[in-house]
Amino acid sequence: MKVSCLHENITKGLSIVGRAVASRSTLPVLGNVLLSTDKSGLKLSATNLEMGITCWIGAKVHEEGSTTLPAKTLIDLVGTLPRERIDLELDARTQTMQVACAEFTNEIKCIASDEFPVLPSAEDDHDLEINVSNLREMIDQVVFVAATDDSRPVLTGVEVKIENGILTFAAADGFRLAVCTSSLSGSDDTHVDVIIPARALAELARIIGDESDVVSITMPPNGGQVIFRVRDVELVCQLIEGKFPDYQQLLPDSYQTRVVMSTEKFLGACRAAQIFARESSYAVTLSVKSGDNPGEDRVEVSANAAETGSNESSIESSLDGDPVEMAFNVRYLTEVLRVIGTPDVALETNGEASPGVLRPVGREDFVSVVMPMHVGR
Template sequence: MKLSCLQENLNKAISIVSKVVATRSTLPVLSNILIKTEKGRLKLSATNLEIGISCWIGSKIEKEGSITIPARLFSDFVATNTDKTIAFELENTSLSLKSEHFFAHIKGIEASEFPLIPQIHQEPFIELPVLPLKEAITQTVFAVAIDETRPVLAGVLLRFVDDKLKIAATDSYRLAERQIELPRKVEKNVDLIVPAKTILELARIMSDSEQAVTIRVAENQVQFDISQAQVVSRLIEGSFPQYEQIIPSQTPISATVPTADFQNAIKMASLFARESADNIKLKIKKDNNLEIVAISPQAGDSVSNLSAQTTGEIEIAFNAKYLSDVLPVLGAEKLELLFSGPLSPGLVRPKNSKDYLYIIMPLKTEE
């Protein structure tokens, strides 16, 4: 293998694939990046056996070849290199990297030992615009379960129905759902449960300047093609909870409040709530007042009063962190808090928006 490429492009490609490098694997080759010439371009790949990411960059190829080299050393060398162009030359399993001011040899492992990252060659299932998909991921993925004892809750649901895509995540205590209009009807309605790690990597890779992401589906696998990069992942088997039944159909009690004001009030209450299992109370009053209360036997208590448009009255308790998690991703100047009763799930959504909702289970409190 003999070639040269721009340092800037190489550094970007390494940053795209390196996040899935397995750092604690019993297989040394999984700590490496696969470097391979392919159809006149340089291909970089990494995998942890659950997710595989590949990236292609332009290069001047004089001789074909492939090798795997340690990801961390390769990444650090290229990132530190300030020269414009880097030349590669492979001798057995040693890769020489040469630029105007720097020269190095990095010992590698044969490319034949690198696990095959499967590629799905079927016709695309759907093509989606990047921006709404990236926004939808940000608005939902934070609600996945950290505990993986129930695997389906550690994934994000992509539910394709006709010309709609619903993206949802839940840990059974709260649920986030975003709906996106599809550019066309899908030929077959399908549920895909994608590991949260895969979804996060996809969002990280997608640039705001990119136009579309193409999704391909095969048995137990999904593939996302974005510009010069590709993400391949296993799907989580099982059925996602039928969460629609917990979405309140009637919400006679409500408060509409500026998002920034509510966020600051929750932050203030959290200072005291952290001493009492993050328990805070919301009190909606008929006189257009929203009260946020936190009481800690150890630390003391706090009360925040916000001016709000209200209907009905309620006193209801929530986990402060679960409330604060959703506020940065609402993307609206005002939010709506909607309730049907003190023991029923609460609903948070941007004002005048039907595309996004956040459901949070209330806490039982001692009177």
Template sequence: MWVSCPQTALLKAVQIVGRGISARTTMPILGYVLMETQKDGIKLTATDLELAMQVEVAAEVKQGGQLTLPARILSEIVGNLPAAIVEIKAPEGSTQAEISCESSHFEILGLPATDFPALPRTDGDAVGEIDADVMRMMINQTIFAVSPDETRPFLTGVYAVLDGAEAKFVATDGGRLALRKAQLPQAARQKIGVIVPAKAMQELARALAGVEGAVQLRMADNQLVFTVPGLRVYSRLISRQFPNYQQVIPQEFKQRIRVQTERLLRAVRRASITARDSANVVRLRAEGKKLTLTSNTPEVGKAREEVEVAAEGEPIEAAFNARYLMDCLNNIEADELFLELTGPLSPGAIRPAHHSDYVYVLAPVRVYS
């Protein structure tokens, strides 16, 4: 193997695939990056057996081949090289590679490339495609509602549904639920409803930053494969039944409050200062053109703030977890929103004021005056 490529492109690729490596593994090869030559470049792959990241880098290939190198060492070396051409050489059949860039030279030991786990075939059953920027937004607007509780694995991922011309991403931890819908550029080739682990979705969203075009989705060997030119993400699926989320979403309300998102976010953030030691509870009550937020921790103090709103319906006072509110407000990407309430002990719903593609449902907190 003998290739050369720009340090900046190689570093970006190494950093992306490195996110697919787990710090806790009993298989040494899972701490290594597989490098394979292609016609006009090299392909880097890393996996923890649940998630695999694969990036293609344009390079001059003088001799074909494949090798593995330790991910941490490779990242440190490439990250500290100057922004110049990096050359990687390894004799055929050898596990030792030479990395050179200007006056810097390294000799690094790898493991046999044949030890690296085989990935599912990339020509699996086509599912459909979603615009990269839309997919990143759909992930960011739902993933914070995923549960970290491993005893309920069906809640530890994002439920991805493609059906006809519509895609839905849903996440819930039992105390809140986020649902984002989007229209597909073309109808899905097959209907799917699968649970994708949170880590895979998180790394996919990070890798899609700045990417243009459509993300192709394919099913292969109980894995969902996401592909854009130069990038492929493989994710093992969670083989459980996702709960019936539709029955959780309120279909009516007794009070609806229209408010500027940024103004409400700032108010909740300030009110949460005196709520941290009392389960992070913030109370809300709107009447006419005024929404009042209060929080109180006897050992710390209390806060009160008024926000200008437009409220319709009967006044309702409800209490919610401030962090849950801020998670939504930080990601809703809408200048104005509707907060819909049906009662002090009933779930509330937050929706963008100008479209119906997103809804966030959160359970109230029972408080005693």
């Protein structure tokens, strides 16, 4: 194997696939990046067995071949090299890769590529496509809600459903829920109901960045995996087995209180309150008050800390229904408000002991439910 490539190309490729390298594994090869010649270029792959990422970069192939190199060593080394052409030459007998750039020459011990797990590829066949900006927004709106502990594996993932031409993402962790939808053209006959690890979707969002392309999605016939491809990058991940909880019962059909306010002002008030809520498990109180005259309705956001002090913000609002006082985890509120995406947000509830339902005003494609906290008055 003998390949030449630009410093910027291999740097970008390593930054993409490096996120899939196993941090701890009994298999040394999972700490490596697979380099292989492919279609007159260089293919980089990494996997932790739950998620795999492959990236194709431009390169001049002098001799075909493949091997795996320690990811950290290669990434650290490339980061020190001049921004010039990098020449890679493998001694297949000793499994040693010579990495040369300008006046620098280095040799890295490799592990043979046949020890690296085989990653499935989407090839040219895919099940459906979705616009990058739509997919990124949907991921951003739900991925932070997924649980981070493994006590209930299904809650560490995002339920992805396609039915009647509608794509639905849902995530929950037992304390909150987020659901978003988007229409998919040409998918009326497609039915999908799977759970994708939230970490994999977060990585996908990072990879696609500000691309203005489409993402192709493939479900291999043997099942158990999903493959996403955008331009020269593929991400494959194992699906989570199990049944996602039925969350429809958490979405009330009616409300006793609905208050509309500026998303920016509500977010600002929550950020300020969070500073003072750290000592009280991040509990903040929302007091929805009715004014005597039109335009005088208010939402008061407050937090108290015995050692730090107290905070209170008053936000102009529009109230429909009964005044109410309730408490929520302010971190949950701020995370939702960051992704609402509209100038105004509506907060609905059926009382102080009922969940709070947050909706973007003017859009019906997103809803979030936050369970209340019980604090001493």
